[in-house]
Amino acid sequence: MGRRAAIVGAGHTRFGVLDAGPRELLRSAADQAFASVDRGLDRGAVGEAFLATLGFGGWQIGNVSALLAEETGIVGIPTTRVENACASGGFALRAAVRSIESGAVDVALVVGLEKMTDVGNARRRYWLGVSGDTEWERAAGLTFAGVYGLIASRYLAEHRIGPEALAEVAVKNHANGALNPNAHFQKEVTREAVLRAPRVADPLGLYDCCPVSDGAAALLLVRAESARRFTDTPVYVEGVGAGSDRLAVQERPELTSFAASRRAADEAFRSAGCERTEVSFLEVHDCFTIAELVAIEDLGFAGPGEAASLTLEGTTRRTGRLPVNPDGGLKAKGHPIGATGVSQIYEVFLQLRRAAGARQVPSAERALVHNVGGAGATAAVTICAAG
């Protein structure tokens, strides 16, 4: 297997409606990441830092990566903002892996951040809107919930099934989120409650949609060969893959599959040199419940329509054969845009070190992480394994 880089530290703030501002959030996640390195990691050793964010709270957008160095006390090092909407975190991690693999730096810091809840509704809608297609979709009044509602309608119609599998995604992810002290929502929901909830974009109801959250997550990456200087339990990045697609959903040949996800997964598996059967669990981008079903299929873990039955059978539960989103997913853990892709890897870091506490996935050896930008115009996939 490839060992492209190793994760030796990780930090995560609470996700939710938080009082803290963006500077404080990124500092908090990064401080935790440094503190988590078993044998310590001197901040002066960090060669480069990447910040994944879409809006940073609105008051500072351009050149904001410099604040990452400022707030973490490593002023001077190269900092880069990577922005691919909701996939910013996955692409920032990928950029950090490239820097380490190229031999340019020995240690890289990746922080994902979003502060969404004290931003005015108009500006927040603007941010989110401009991450979908603006020329056609936004002009036609189509929001992200609307796009995913269309995808869900089509999925249910193509496979001649009812909304129960969608609801079961929410039930499972809320159950997982209830065990995650960082999750935005830490309470279980019943299938009936999901199915009866107010409609947002039919067939998607309130519990089919992820919340608007604040939060940050941070990772410390080092060269694979030096990982054991920092910890006895590094987590290795074995493979990275990514893809893109036409921004406007109407320009694509199909609604119920994201070509960017398929390409990203294939590239990640080639890069890692492993097979799907060797993956213990998945972290997928479930911004809406339908997105989890589509992701499981696009990533090659189920055929078209089969993710619905896998979900209904309990295969994707934390204790199932293929756990999906043991941290609660975007659905229950929350979705602070730029933080999400980094937070997914944070979960993998805990799980593969057997440090996920009450929500530990049994026999977690290798994980696949899937992070999507917008409605599939960009996607990043990362494969990680225990040391």
Place this chain on the structure above:
Amino acid sequence: MGRRAAIVGAGHTRFGVLDAGPRELLRSAADQAFASVDRGLDRGAVGEAFLATLGFGGWQIGNVSALLAEETGIVGIPTTRVENACASGGFALRAAVRSIESGAVDVALVVGLEKMTDVGNARRRYWLGVSGDTEWERAAGLTFAGVYGLIASRYLAEHRIGPEALAEVAVKNHANGALNPNAHFQKEVTREAVLRAPRVADPLGLYDCCPVSDGAAALLLVRAESARRFTDTPVYVEGVGAGSDRLAVQERPELTSFAASRRAADEAFRSAGCERTEVSFLEVHDCFTIAELVAIEDLGFAGPGEAASLTLEGTTRRTGRLPVNPDGGLKAKGHPIGATGVSQIYEVFLQLRRAAGARQVPSAERALVHNVGGAGATAAVTICAAG
């Protein structure tokens, strides 16, 4: 010397007030880059693409990198938006070099783009404002011209000199721009006209400030060892360096030097394994005339205050001992934010291939490119050499 990657193709739109929208601009620059490869380069060979942009014309901001694949006909490949304000282009190039050096991809496309002139003044001011420090500087009403005006005042006072050297930067860069068919301003100005122009932020007048421009530039990078499959005259990226600093100028120990530029230059020279005496000419980030003087000093080509005398002596003219900004610089060529860093490398590509026509720098063998984000909170330096 290091040969980290090779540039084998480059494209550039006209800079200025253009009718074309952002999609058309990026397509035009990329198409030119592909067409410029001497022995051709199949678009299918591109493994990854990077888009440098701050605002993309305002109507599409999040996830905009996907449009780069869409508009260039290479839908599916990984695309990443890199944003470090005015230094976005330099950092995007750096990310592409890392990807190639890591062995992950054989060919990378880098496009820088900004469409500024049909954006409302309020939104444009917002974009630019949020690239400086928002908490203190913007709240105090300090614009970028204001920040650079403070730097210029301090520089003139510290070195007990008048504004003539500032004016001479404008005179030189306008003279160079007059020979550049892509420049926003293609006319010469006199020192008297510069000194008599309306004040913008004393001691900076109208001709001390770069314009607000539309435009795009594109580069095609390949592995250094495969460069000659594409052309007999590749340009090699020998070294890359970058740095960061506190975002708010008030938080820094000095006004007349950018620590980020100094660090970026030192790293680039270490990375390239060459000396300053081996550099034939510079492309520096002259968003204001004072910025060119500060850059020449920060990059190690003059001691404190000496850039003023070098400039007055004509050393930095196109035919001088150390030509600076032979393309006219941001000052005359224009400054479409995300495009600038890529455009600087485009100029180096032409010059090092002896293809710069009327503005050719005599004996151009190696060039240093300096790209700054905001008022020095981020900076990237690239060193390139002829094959």
